[in-house]
Structures are given as C-alpha cells and as structure tokens.
Amino acid sequence: MDKQTVTIYDVAREAAVSMATVSRVVNGNPNVKPATRQKVLDVIDQLDYRPNAVARGLASKKTTTIGVVIPDLTNSYFSELARGIDDVALMYKYNIILASSDENHDKELQVVDNLTAKQVDGIIFMGNQISDELRESLDRAHAPIVLAGSVDEQRQLPSVNIDYVAAVTDAMNRLIQRGNKRIAFVTGSMDESINHDYRLKGYQQALSSARLNYDAGLVFQTDYSYRAGYALAQALQDVKATAAYVGDDELAAGVLNGLTDAGVDVPADFEVITSNDTRFTEITRPRMSSITQPLYDIGAVSMRLLTKLMNNEEIGERTVVLPYGLKKRQSTK
Amino acid sequence: MDKQTVTIYDVAREAAVSMATVSRVVNGNPNVKPATRQKVLDVIDQLDYRPNAVARGLASKKTTTIGVVIPDLTNSYFSELARGIDDVALMYKYNIILASSDENHDKELQVVDNLTAKQVDGIIFMGNQISDELRESLDRAHAPIVLAGSVDEQRQLPSVNIDYVAAVTDAMNRLIQRGNKRIAFVTGSMDESINHDYRLKGYQQALSSARLNYDAGLVFQTDYSYRAGYALAQALQDVKATAAYVGDDELAAGVLNGLTDAGVDVPADFEVITSNDTRFTEITRPRMSSITQPLYDIGAVSMRLLTKLMNNEEIGERTVVLPYGLKKRQSTK
DNA sequence: ATGAAAGCGCTAACAG
DNA sequence: CTGTTAGCGCTTTCAT
Numbered sequence: 001m002d003k004q005t006v007t008i009y010d011v012a013r014e015a016a017v018s019m020a021t022v023s024r025v026v027n028g029n030p031n032v033k034p035a036t037r038q039k040v041l042d043v044i045d046q047l048d049y050r051p052n053a054v055a056r057g058l059a060s061k062k063t064t065t066i067g068v069v070i071p072d073l074t075n076s077y078f079s080e081l082a083r084g085i086d087d088v089a090l091m092y093k094y095n096i097i098l099a100s101s102d103e104n105h106d107k108e109l110q111v112v113d114n115l116t117a118k119q120v121d122g123i124i125f126m127g128n129q130i131s132d133e134l135r136e137s138l139d140r141a142h143a144p145i146v147l148a149g150s151v152d153e154q155r156q157l158p159s160v161n162i163d164y165v166a167a168v169t170d171a172m173n174r175l176i177q178r179g180n181k182r183i184a185f186v187t188g189s190m191d192e193s194i195n196h197d198y199r200l201k202g203y204q205q206a207l208s209s210a211r212l213n214y215d216a217g218l219v220f221q222t223d224y225s226y227r228a229g230y231a232l233a234q235a236l237q238d239v240k241a242t243a244a245y246v247g248d249d250e251l252a253a254g255v256l257n258g259l260t261d262a263g264v265d266v267p268a269d270f271e272v273i274t275s276n277d278t279r280f281t282e283i284t285r286p287r288m289s290s291i292t293q294p295l296y297d298i299g300a301v302s303m304r305l306l307t308k309l310m311n312n313e314e315i316g317e318r319t320v321v322l323p324y325g326l327k328k329r330q331s332t333k
Numbered sequence: 334m335d336k337q338t339v340t341i342y343d344v345a346r347e348a349a350v351s352m353a354t355v356s357r358v359v360n361g362n363p364n365v366k367p368a369t370r371q372k373v374l375d376v377i378d379q380l381d382y383r384p385n386a387v388a389r390g391l392a393s394k395k396t397t398t399i400g401v402v403i404p405d406l407t408n409s410y411f412s413e414l415a416r417g418i419d420d421v422a423l424m425y426k427y428n429i430i431l432a433s434s435d436e437n438h439d440k441e442l443q444v445v446d447n448l449t450a451k452q453v454d455g456i457i458f459m460g461n462q463i464s465d466e467l468r469e470s471l472d473r474a475h476a477p478i479v480l481a482g483s484v485d486e487q488r489q490l491p492s493v494n495i496d497y498v499a500a501v502t503d504a505m506n507r508l509i510q511r512g513n514k515r516i517a518f519v520t521g522s523m524d525e526s527i528n529h530d531y532r533l534k535g536y537q538q539a540l541s542s543a544r545l546n547y548d549a550g551l552v553f554q555t556d557y558s559y560r561a562g563y564a565l566a567q568a569l570q571d572v573k574a575t576a577a578y579v580g581d582d583e584l585a586a587g588v589l590n591g592l593t594d595a596g597v598d599v600p601a602d603f604e605v606i607t608s609n610d611t612r613f614t615e616i617t618r619p620r621m622s623s624i625t626q627p628l629y630d631i632g633a634v635s636m637r638l639l640t641k642l643m644n645n646e647e648i649g650e651r652t653v654v655l656p657y658g659l660k661k662r663q664s665t666k
Numbered sequence: 667a668t669g670a671a672a673g674c675g676c677t678a679a680c681a682g
Numbered sequence: 683c684t685g686t687t688a689g690c691g692c693t694t695t696c697a698t
Contacts, residue, residue: 007675018685023677033683048473053450054390055675058690063387065430065451073415079407086406086433095451097398098431100419117386118398118428140383226612253616260618279559283586285593285618340691351669356693366667388691391674 006047015043026051057119065095066122066306067115071103075224076249076278077295078126081149084299085124092307094121101127103189109137116141122306126150128192130157144309148302149295153193155319158309160302162324164194167291168202169209170326171245171273174289176210178333180243180271183207184236186220186229186255187247195221199247199275215239222251229254233262236270243271243332249280249288256284256331271332286330293324339380348376359384390452398428399455399639400448404436408557409582409611410628411459414482417632418457425640427454434460436522442470449474455639459483461525463490477642481635482628486526488652491642493635495657497527500624501535502542503659504578504606507622509543511666513576513604516540517569519553519562519588520580528554532580532608548572555584562587566595569603576604576665582613582621589617589664604665619663626657 008026012019017036024032025040032040043049057063068085070078089096097118099111108127112134115123123138123145130152138145138157147159175183185203187195200219207214217239222228229251236244236259246252252274256266264270266286274281277292301320308315341359345352350369357365358373365373376382390396401418403411422429430451432444441460445467448456456471456478463485471478471490480492508516518536520528533552540547550572555561562584569577569592579585585607589599597603599619607614610625634653641648 008677009675019676020678020686021684024684027677031683036683050446050450050473052391052452052675054387054396054452055690056677057387058385058391058692059675059677061677061690068431073406073419074409074412076407079412082406083433086431090433095447096431098401098419098429100416100423113383114428117383119385119387140381226615250612250616257616257618279583280616283559283590283613283616285590342691352692353669353671353694354667357668360693364667369667385691388674389693391676392691392693394674394693 006049008049008051011040011043011047011049014047015040061119063119063121064093065097065118065120066124066303067097067099067112067118067120068124068126069099069101069108069111069115070126071101072224073098073100076280077149077276080278080295081126081299081302084296084301085148085303086299087296088300088303088307092303094303094307103127105129105131105134108134112137112141116143122146122310124148124302124306125157128194130154130193144306146302146306146309149298151194151198153197158305158315158318160298160305160320160322162293162298162322164198165202165205167275167293167324167326168199168245169206171275171291172203172206173210174326174328174332175243175245175271175273176206176212178243178271181212182215182218182239182241182243184218184220184239184241184244186222186232186244186251188222188224188251190221195247199245203245224248224251226250226254226257229256230258230261233258233264237262237264242269244273246272246274249274249276249278249290252288252290253280253284256286256288267331267333273332277327281327281329284331289329289332290327291324292327294322297322339382341382341384344373344376344380344382347380348373394452396452396454397426398430398451398453399457399636400430400432400445400451400453401457401459402432402434402441402444402448403459404434405557406431406433409613410482410609413611413628414459414632414635417629417634418481418636419632420629421633421636421640425636427636427640436460438462438464438467441467445470445474449476455479455643457481457635457639458490461527463487463526477639479635479639479642482631484527484531486530491638491648491651493631493638493653493655495626495631495655497531498535498538500608500626500657500659501532501578502539504608504624505536505539506543507659507661507665508576508578508604508606509539509545511576511604514545515548515551515572515574515576517551517553517572517574517577519555519565519577519584521555521557521584523554528580532578536578557581557584559583559587559590562589563591563594566591566597570595570597575602577606579605579607582607582609582611582623585621585623586613586617589619589621600664600666606665610660614660614662617664622662622665623660624657625660627655631655
C-alpha cells in the first residue's frame with residue numbers, strides 16, 4: 001500500500017550519484033555533465049521514478065498549484081472564464097484547486113483560508129463582493145491574487161475585466177434610440193459591486209443623457225437563474241416596461257421565454273439585451289442581442305497576469321481592461 | 334516574503350508543550366488533558382497559527398485532496414456532475430484538483446500522471462474511453478478511482494451511472510410507438526464506450542424489438558456542440574429521418590434549431606429526444622423531451638463512494654446504477 | 667497524558 | 683560538475 005515506492009534516493013543509489021545530482025537533472029539544472037545526466041535519466045526511466053510534488057512543495061515552498069474560487073461552476077459565464085484560466089495554467093504547468101463559493105460570503109472566506117493552508121502559489125478570484133474580511137484573508141494567503149471578470153470597487157486588487165459602465169451605457173443607448181422610455185434593469189444582487197457600482201451606473205448615465213427619469217421601480221434584483229427570469233414576466237409588464245437590460249444570459253433567457261409564454265412579442269413589444277454573450281444567446285428563440293465580451297480571454301489573461309505576479313515580473317498595468325462589443329441578434333429591433 | 338510565519342514549533346514553545354502535543358490538539362486526538370488543550374488552543378488563536386497542509390501531506394502521506402478529471406468544464410452535463418462532486422467533497426473536507434482532459438486521450442494520461450505526482454488521495458474520472466494505457470496510469474496512482482457518469486466497458490473500475498442501454502431503449506420505444514420508422518442516432522464519437530457499447534446497443538435493441546431495420550446511414554457521429562448539431566439539419570433530412578435520439582443536450586439544441594431554421598416543424602414533422610435533461614431542455618423552443626438522470630446525485634454518490642474507498646470501508650456494490658426517467662416536453666408528439 | 671526523536675521526499679546553499 | 687548537509691513543517695512511533 002505504499003503510495004511512493006521509488007524515491008530520489010533510490011535513483012541516486014542506482015545511478016551512483018548523489019541525490020543532489022538527481023534533483024538537478026529532474027529540474028533541468030544545466031550544471032550536470034551530459035554523460036551523468038544520461039545515466040540518471042536512464043535509471044529514472046528504468047525505475048519509473050516520479051518526483052513527489054508534495055515533498056517538492058515543502059522543500060521549495062512552491063506548490064505549482066493555484067486556487068480558483070468560482071461562484072457557480074454551472075454558470076456559463078464562469079465556466080467560460082475557467083476554461084481560459086485552465087488553458088493558461090496548463091501552459092505554465094500550474095495545477096488548479098477549484099473552490100466553489102456559491103456566491104456566499106462565509107464560504108468565500110472559508111475557501112480562501114483553505115487554499116492558504118494548501119500553500120497555493122496564487123489565487124484567481126471570481127466574485128464581486130470583496131469585503132474587508134475577505135481582503136484580510138486574501139492578505140494572509142501571502143500569495144498574489146487576481147480578479148477575473150470581477151471588480152474590486154476599491155481598485156486595489158489586480159483584475160481583468162471589460163468596461164462594464166461603458167458597455168451597459170452602450171446597450172442602453174441602443175434601447176433608448178429605438179424609442180424605449182421605460183427600460184427595466186434586471187440583475188443579481190445589488191450587494192455585488194459589479195451590479196451596484198458599475199452596471200447600475202451605466203444604466204443611470206444612459207438614462208440621464210437621454211433626459212429620462214430614473215425609476216427605482218424598474219430595477220429588479222434577483223438571482224442569476226433561468227427560473228428567476230421566467231418569473232419576472234408579469235412584474236415587467238406591470239411596471240409597463242417595454243425593454244430590459246439583463247445582467248446574465250440565463251436570467252435573460254428566462255425573461256425572454258417568460259415574456260413570450262405570457263404572449264408578449266419579443267422584440268416587437270418588448271426588447272431585451274443581455275450581458276455575457278454565452279452560448280445561450282444563440283439557443284433561445286429569438287436569439288438574444290448581447291453585450292459581447294471575450295470571456296475565454298478574460299480568464300486566460302487573468303492567469304497570465306497571475307503567473308507574472310508569482311514570478312515577481314514587472315507588471316505594466318495591474319488592472320487590464322479588455323474590449324467589449326454589442327451584438328445585435330433578434331431580441332432587439 | 335515568508336509564506337509561513339508561524340509554525341507548530343512556535344506554538345509549542347509559546348504554550349510550553351511539545352510539538353507532538355500541539356499536533357494532537359490540532360488533529361483532535363483525545364489523549365490531551367483538557368487544560369493543556371485549552372492552553373494550546375489559546376496560543377493557536379493568539380498566534381493565528383494555520384497548519385501547513387503540504388507538510389502535513391508529506392508526513393502523513395495523505396493530502397486530503399482528490400483529482401477530478403473532466404472532459405469539458407463548459408458542458409452542462411459535466412458541470413452538473415462536478416457540482417455534486419464538489420458538494421460532497423466539501424462535506425468530507427477534501428479539496429479538488431481540477432484537470433481538464435478535453436476528451437483527449439494523451440491529455441488524460443498526462444493529467445492522471447500529474448495528479449499522481451501531486452499525491453491525490455483519490456480520483457474521480459469522467460470520460461468514456463478507458464484505454465489500457467490509461468488503466469496503467471490509473472494503477473500507478475495507487476489511489477482509488479471512481480468513474481462518474483462514465484462507463485468502463487470492462488466493468489473493472491467502480492462507477493456510478495444510469496442504465497444507458499435501457500434508457501435509450503425506452504426513448505426509442507417512445508419514438509417508435511409514435512410511428513417513426515426512420516430514427517436517427519446522433520451522438521459523439523463511437524470511440525467512446527458509452528456511445529458504442531451502450532447507447533447504440535439500446536438503439537439497436539429497440540429497433541429489432543420493433544422489427545425495424547438498422548440502417549448505418551442513420552447513425553451520426555459528431556462532437557458534442559451546438560454548432561455540430563445545427564449543421565446536421567440537412568443531412569438528417571437527406572436520409573429521410575423523421576426523428577432523432579441525441580446523446581447530448583447542446584448537440585440536441587443544435588439539431589432542433591437547425592431543423593427549425595430549415596423550415597422543419599418540430600415535433601409535427603420531426604421529433605427529437607435528448608439525453609441529459611440539463612437546463613438546455615427548458616430553454617429551447619420547443620422545449621426538449623429528454624431522458625432524465627440525476628446528474629447532481631451521480632456526482633455526489635461518486636464522491637461519497639470515493640471517500641469510502643479512500644477509507645478502506647466496506648463497499649457493497651462497486652458499480653452503482655441510479656434511476657433514470659423519461660420526460661416528455663414539446664419536441665416529441 | 668506528554669515528550670523526544672526519527673523521518674516523509676525533496677531542494678538548496680555551501681563546499682570542493 | 684558533483685557531493686554533503688541541513689532543513690521545509692508536520693505526523694508518528696516509542697518511551698516515560
């Protein structure tokens with residue numbers, strides 16, 4: 001039942017060199033004579049030696065493992081980001097410890113402490129409520145961290161996103177130009193900075209530029225789920241909205257189908273525009289117009305940035321803003 | 334830049350006990366006098382001591398970390414399974430190292446070796462082509478493994494699934510009873526055991542029970558993507574199929590929309606039934622009829638089974654088969 | 667109930 | 683270019 005049969009010591013003995021030398025060839029240290037390197041390599045091959053990453057981690061204080069905290073694995077927005085993270089992590093030979101936070105503050109704290117105990121070399125964090133408590137936990141990790149597709153209202157933490165304010169403003173302008181006067185704003189919790197400090201700001205800016213009144217009754221705060229959106233159909237009609245900006249694609253799909261099933265014609269009688277351009281936008285009928293953002297890239301760039309931070313490389317800008325766009329499909333006129 | 338400031342040694346000194354005692358209280362060993370336990374606890378609190386999991390792992394040969402290999406993070410089928418795995422892992426205090434395989438055989442081998450190096454205590458594997466090579470790698474891990482929502486044609490590895498053959502047979506019978514004579518079979522690669530050895534078998538069984546001929550021209554092998562399904566619309570009409578069983582929900586959504594956009598009325602002129610009952614089935618219009626399966630539970634039960642295996646607990650059946658169902662929605666008559 | 671001591675498998679100075 | 687020697691921080695016998 002030995003997990004580890006052959007160790008670096010066995011290789012050293014068999015190859016008649018010191019373990020330091022074995023360590024050197026394993027780690028690609030150039031200070032080894034080709035002949036002995038080959039000899040060691042042969043023995044490694046013959047014994048089928050595999051370095052123990054845990055021992056390595058303890059000795060070197062580097063685990064080549066990063067932590068990724070994700071609010072919801074089953075939400076396409078996050079899983080697309082994760083894919084970008086994963087690809088780049090692989091490229092740089094880092095393993096990922098996945099930690100689900102369920103957008104729950106206590107759990108976020110817990111998982112971060114947990115990642116710290118595991119001595120991760122860095123953390124990619126997705127989530128939009130960075131409390132002071134969390135900031136402390138993150139500090140204790142003594143490891144670099146970057147926010148992926150998430151914002152830090154205090155702009156202290158390195159992050160990669162798009163310009164959410166401008167994106168929402170653009171989306172709103174589109175709706176306003178088409179003559180909509182009562183446009184609903186539908187997103188997740190306003191406790192999330194991205195909703196409260198960015199999207200809502202964009203919403204209000206567009207309104208005020210168009211000299212339209214801001215009506216709190218048009219603001220819907222719910223959770224990011226299809227069901228939640230579907231359930232909103234009646235309320236949306238009750239407030240006489242003729243369009244909606246929605247902060248999540250599944251939520252938007254729910255709004256769209258809820259409305260359609262209630263006999264509302266989208267986009268003729270009601271326009272909807274969503275935020276993340278995930279695959280859901282193509283699957284619904286009508287297809288959903290959306291803000292577009294390079295999700296995979298946001299994840300990939302986050303991870304790349306993290307590697308730089310972990311290597312103490314020179315960083316240009318700690319907050320990288322990627323370009324967004326607007327894609328008109330069928331849910332808007 | 335010290336990652337670890339306070340160690341067990343510091344606590345021992347400060348509490349005037351040996352590190353062995355500190356270790357005992359940290360690990361909940363009952364052989365500690367309540368008074369000294371309290372003293373140690375106080376010092377731990379005061380110094381904000383956090384055990385280093387890496388050192389622990391090296392000393393105890395247990396990392397409380399498991400590896401999860403997943404073909405595609407962005408596919409709902411797998412992410413739903415992962416959610417179940419994750420929840421139970423948390424419950425038993427295991428961390429998850431996530432390893433994407435991209436349904437690529439070489440990558441599977443590589444990630445398994447990687448997980449082995451990291452000394453994971455167990456592995457949950459999703460994927461349906463267990464080659465001999467992979468089996469060897471898995472063996473070398475010296476860690477228990479369970480297949481989640483995946484099959485091992487050789488039935489050697491512990492796994493949790495539904496009865497795929499029966500499920501597909503049921504789905505086919507439904508289609509056949511409605512009078513369909515030419516039913517397409519649309520799935521991913523036939524190299525995958527689940528497609529070749531299970532689903533296809535169910536398809537053929539249903540056909541033969543109904544005395545319908547098996548026509549290889551009705552079998553479509555593609556990848557699990559919306560685009561792939563969408564692109565199949567013409568081919569499906571060319572072979573004069575009037576219905577299709579589809580092995581993946583996104584793929585099915587593609588088939589459905591492709592057909593609809595080509596002017597085919599679903600379900601009036603063409604029925605489709607899919608396999609995984611993920612959220613996509615509710616979002617498409619018409620909604621998709623589907624085999625139902627307890628995805629979250631499959632993941633959860635897999636993880637639970639793995640914990641038992643890791644603790645050398647007595648296991649009843651190494652292959653657990655969960656119930657499936659059939660849900661009629663609007664894509665079938 | 668508690669302590670001493672020997673590792674776990676590897677890296678990293680430091681010599682030579 | 684290679685070997686020696688300490689640890690890394692913790693668990694785990696084995697004594698006491």
